[in-house]
Amino acid sequence: MVSSSRTAPGRGRNWAELPDDVTASILSRLGAIEILTSAQMVCVTWRNICKDPLTWRTIDMRVDLDDQRHIHHDLEKMCRDAVDRSSGNLIDINVDIFGTDELLKYITDSSMGIKRLRLAHCYDITNEGLSAVASKLPLLEDLEISYCSFSHEPLEVVGASCPLL
Numbered sequence: 001m002v003s004s005s006r007t008a009p010g011r012g013r014n015w016a017e018l019p020d021d022v023t024a025s026i027l028s029r030l031g032a033i034e035i036l037t038s039a040q041m042v043c044v045t046w047r048n049i050c051k052d053p054l055t056w057r058t059i060d061m062r063v064d065l066d067d068q069r070h071i072h073h074d075l076e077k078m079c080r081d082a083v084d085r086s087s088g089n090l091i092d093i094n095v096d097i098f099g100t101d102e103l104l105k106y107i108t109d110s111s112m113g114i115k116r117l118r119l120a121h122c123y124d125i126t127n128e129g130l131s132a133v134a135s136k137l138p139l140l141e142d143l144e145i146s147y148c149s150f151s152h153e154p155l156e157v158v159g160a161s162c163p164l165l
Contacts, residue, residue, distance in 0.1 A: 032061050059083065093114065101125055101126055101132070127150055127153055131158075134158045134162065
């Protein structure tokens with residue numbers, strides 16, 4: 001009987017031998033938390049791919065409220081690390097639960113090309129904090145705000161500052 005698999009029977013696939021672009025595609029389906037806490041530690045090849053600024057054009061820091069694993073991590077620090085790794089190439093970011101005025105300012109100071117911003121359960125981002133960064137989002141096309149406590153004033157400022165919305 002001839003095996004159609006490239007690996008010998010009984011042996012697993014060596015994922016480190018995949019082409020870098022395939023590995024990058026696989027890693028892009030993970031969230032930033034998973035990359036920073038797990039994937040980058042698999043092997044040197046994966047770590048190098050995880051350091052590539054293009055890996056960080058999209059930063060997904062969504063947190064499952066029912067999953068308690070995130071309580072052991074400093075999510076704001078991890079988000080800053082991910083933003084730093086983007087080297088200014090960030091275009092899409094999701095922030096859940098841990099967002100603050102200071103973090104939002106850090107994100108917008110570091111990345112002038114943001115096209116999509118999603119904030120959920122970010123009760124520590126104030127009206128003033130959102131208004132202050134609105135002018136740093138000139139390319140913003142998509143803004144999703146869920147379960148935050150903003151009044152209409154900062155939303156009007158964002159609307160006036162972001163002509164592509």
